[in-house]
Amino acid sequence: MNLASLDLNLVVALRALLEERNVTRAGRRVGLSQPAMSAALARLRRHFDDDLLSRVGGHYELTALGQVLMDRTSTACDLLERLFTSQADFDPATESREITIVASDYAVAVYGAELARTLHREAPGIRLRFTQTPSGIVEAAGTLLSTTDGLLMPHGIISDFPTTELYRDGWVFLVAEDNAEVGEHLTTDDLARLPWVTYRRIYDAPAVRQLGMLGIEPRVEVSVDSFQLLPFMVAGTRRIALIQELLAEKLRGLAPVRVMRPPYEAVPLQEALWWHPVHTHDAAHIWLRETAARVAATVAPGQAIHGTDEGDPEDRSREG
Structure with missing residues (x-):
């Protein structure tokens, strides 16, 4: 054609x-x-x-x-529309437009809230809209990224798109305070024996996929669409849940649960802003990517990954 x-x-x-x-x-x-x-x-x-x-x-x-x-x-x-509204120049102090970012409730709570505060101070005319990550993101990543400004998601789920690297996060487990079946330290036997609460599809997280290498298949009893619901689904039960360390810290004290280290070396989460190549030379999007990387340094001090990777997507997918 x-x-x-x-x-x-x-x-x-x-x-x-x-x-x-x-x-x-x-x-x-x-x-x-x-x-x-x-x-x-x-x-x-x-x-x-x-x-x-x-x-x-x-x-x-x-x-x-x-x-x-x-x-x-x-x-x-x-x-x-996005292609023909691309700009050669962008002044955040005077521009007025909407930025749409797809993200889980984890990414919004840990990172998106600080990004929104920064935009409020530096770009008062910018309207920031967060939408929930769809369950079929792996299959629909290209379509989704072509119609939004970006996607907040860790490496290990999608690939082959440009990314702006943000920050690293660790993984911890949640166990009810009154769960007498778990001692001072969580064991791999506990992971295999106790029922789980998970966020959507359990094997989306590389840290969970590692369990297969240990011969452990989690027994999922409850699945939810919000990471922030995990502590409440664990409290008062025998269940356990894997949750991001920064989010667990933010939710500390909201539910009677213990935060425990994994009994294995869990692969850390590497959060990134994924975006479509159509945005590469757009001045407004360049500003967004630079701002996103700057904000990441305040979210997890010492764990931010500075810079934007705009090289070969295949190289990035191998590194991620």
Whole structure:
């Protein structure tokens, strides 16, 4: 397909048609007359060799291809908007825009809150929006990064995208204060014997995947969508949970639990800001990446990883 031969205005028209499922409303949305939008629909039908919209009774429904195109068209429009709003210069003190970062509740609590305070002081016109990391992030990383400003996530889950390195964190276990089955030190037998509370998919964390090398398969009793719920799911039970050390410190005292060291050398968490290559030379995003790295030094003193890695993604994936 020769992109130069395509009318990219049709992408905007296609999105409106698929979302509105009505030619008149779609035309009104993008500023086209009803005849002009009908002509655009005819061109799109010829291009895709599909009706896209089919009449069912008194209304239109999407065809199978139309359903597929709706999500892809939305992503394409978001990416084009980000591409054509790229800036050569950026003044954080005067600019007004929204920055969207995908992150878990752990990353927001430990790092995102400090990033938000820094932006509040230095860039009062910037609106910072955090959205929850989707469960299918491994499969959808490319699409997600193309429509947002970045993703806060440790190495070991996704790869092959540019990163700005932030900070390191360790892992600890939570055990109920009244759990008499666990002594002063946690043992590998405890990990195999006791039920677990986990965040979503247990094997997402490299520190948990290590257990397989020790011959331990965690027995998951409860799974939650929030790292900050782990202490409350452990308190008053026989359960244990693996949690990031910096978050455990922030949550200390909120639930009657003990914080214990792993009985094995857990791989440390290396947090990073992942971003799409479309942002590489955008002045606003360069400022965001530099600010993110600077803030990381205040989150975990002595553990920040300074600098932005903008080299070969394959090299980064091997290092991560």
